[in-house]
Amino acid sequence: MKxxxxxxxxxxxxxxxxKAIEGALKSLGVDGIASVRQGKVFDxxxxxxxxxxxxxxxxxxxxxxxxxxxxxxxxxxxxx
Amino acid sequence: MKxxxxxxxxxxxxxxxxKAIEGALKSLGVDGIASVRQGKVFDxxxxxxxxxxxxxxxxxxxxxxxxxxxxxxxxxxxxx
Numbered sequence: 432m433k434x435x436x437x438x439x440x441x442x443x444x445x446x447x448x449x450k451a452i453e454g455a456l457k458s459l460g461v462d463g464i465a466s467v468r469q470g471k472v473f474d475x476x477x478x479x480x481x482x483x484x485x486x487x488x489x490x491x492x493x494x495x496x497x498x499x500x501x502x503x504x505x506x507x508x509x510x511x
Numbered sequence: 512m513k514x515x516x517x518x519x520x521x522x523x524x525x526x527x528x529x530k531a532i533e534g535a536l537k538s539l540g541v542d543g544i545a546s547v548r549q550g551k552v553f554d555x556x557x558x559x560x561x562x563x564x565x566x567x568x569x570x571x572x573x574x575x576x577x578x579x580x581x582x583x584x585x586x587x588x589x590x591x
Binding site: 439459465467468472474477479484488 | 532550
């Protein structure tokens with residue numbers, strides 16, 4: 432079973448990495464970019480075919496390791 | 512205009528970060544995870560409302576900076 436966990440910064444949390452990318456894009460001549468915020472994406476394969484069980488395992492993984500839930504949100508998508 | 516650029520490793524490219532996460536999840540007692548591959552996601556705001564122009568700017572940004580196109584694929588989604 433394939434799944435994707437997307438981790439992004441919560442609103443209001445400063446993203447210095449994103450700011451650096453904005454600046455770099457401007458100096459590379461890429462126009463029209465107002466703001467950039469960087470996050471992480473995890474493409475995960477799970478054993479078994481139980482979507483509910485997979486979703487629970489992925490939430491567990493995100494809470495324990497993949498996301499810092501103090502400053503980050505995460506979204507779990509079980510793709511089947 | 513909001514858009515998202517998702518950058519992931521090409522198939523066949525070894526992902527040591529993903530391997531490390533797999534091991535850590537096992538030791539944290541998260542079961543059923545067969546494999547993990549980590550990527551990047553960029554949430555980008557663009558000035559203007561021309562979707563085609565936005566898409567072109569995002570491809571330019573990905574080719575020049577956001578992705579290493581030798582080992583990474585990227586996907587541009589203009590969300591409107």
